Amino acid sequence: MIDVNIIRQDPEKIRDMLKNRNYPYDALNGFLEADEEWRLLTDKGNALRKERNDVSKLIPELKGDKKTKKIDEMRLVSDKIREIDSRLAELDGIREEFVLNIPNIPHHTVPLGKDSNDNVIVGQHGVLRKFDFEPKEHYEIAESLDIIDFERGVKVAGSGFYVLKGDGAKLERALINYMLDMHDDQGYKEVFTPVIVNRDAVIGTGQYPNMKDDMYWIERDDLWLNPTAEVPVTNMHRNEIFDRNELPISYTAYLPSFRREAGKHSDTKGIIRVHEFNKVEMVKFVHPDGSFDVLEELRENAEEVIRGLGLPYRVILLCTGDMGFAAAKCYDLELYAPGKKGWLEASSCSCVSDFQARRAGIKFRPEPHLKSEFVHTLNGSGLALPRTMAAILENCQNKDGTVTIPEALRPYMRGREIIGR
């Protein structure tokens, strides 16, 4: 969440921000009113509490009529406090509802824009391969090689699920290990967390309430299937205070991720948009100073994964209107898919400033005698597996229907060089 003081001091700034992010902004007035009354009543309540506290200390020493009189007096004071408290609880509800639904404030380097058309392509890398045959789409290749079985996935779990078989399953496993090893070399500590998280966790990183319909919810236990490893990994340190010298902290995690994908989407063919997918994620906890420079490093770390696979890609800087709820600045990395003749978003690297730290209570002490402050958190995929696999299949396909395995993955695939031969 954002700092309430900013809303109080400069509501116009927040109004503009919400507008730039395509969020409704008329709710702001309701908040300011509720907040004003909340502050007034808090003061009033505190004054009454002070009176009660003071008198409570005296009462044991009083005797007879004086005592009875004071007790009667305090009974009225307590009634009044109760009354104020119940109104405060209402106001708190309004305030919290509002604050939890306000997206992060974009960094000043984020381009203004309405939707994905206003995103900025900041770079394109690698060569787009020239084919001497018509390249196929990933699902055609995968089905003819019998390494992805869509029908069986549907049978087991439903539409939007698939089964990897043989070299397909091996390729998945190879990609996970390749990515984890690379992040390990880059200085990230590998963790493997629960795949199911609680409500505090999804509130902490901002998926709840905003994205709650996009997550699988286990009602009976009020638990949620991991939507992205950013959630469990960031929440590992919920309500913790780091010593200054503990920062920065860098984690990498492989974790299955689940998306309900409620509502209609295009691009449902193949494994581009599925309900369950593997992802290797990077998460950082850093000092607020220079956190946006760290974002550049994080993005570079993700790009290295792509370059290692030899895939052509481009880097997109998202505009205000297209950025996720929690992000202050976000780069997408898109892989080129020659069969589809389009780009696949395989990574999203964000600096979320203190937005999640505030929600999740993640702080650090700048100096031992100073007050604790919120850390900044960052996260980025490195990478999402299905789209990476799709890009590999399409970029590395051969005329005879086989697929040449990228060299970097061969050690992880028992030295195999070609799928389908």
Place this chain on the structure above:
RNA sequence: GCCGAGAUGGCCCAGCCCGGUAAGGCGCGAGCCUGGAAAGCUCGUGGCGGUCUCCGCCUCGGGAGUUCAAAUCUCCCUCUCGGCGCCA
């Protein structure tokens, strides 16, 4: 799932039976002392709000209740640990 024990400030722990200003220790910091350090001693060390060197309120897992007053009494819930059961 059943039975039992727990949850107190960054960490540990007392207070709970018997309601009345949350004690002490560790760690960390500042100071004193020292040639320097250790030890020792003194002070500080959660959150929010304000009229911000000061003052107030809140904070004992969460919520509700009783009471003039709740860490303390009552009820409900959550989590942790141990035992039993079930089990990869």
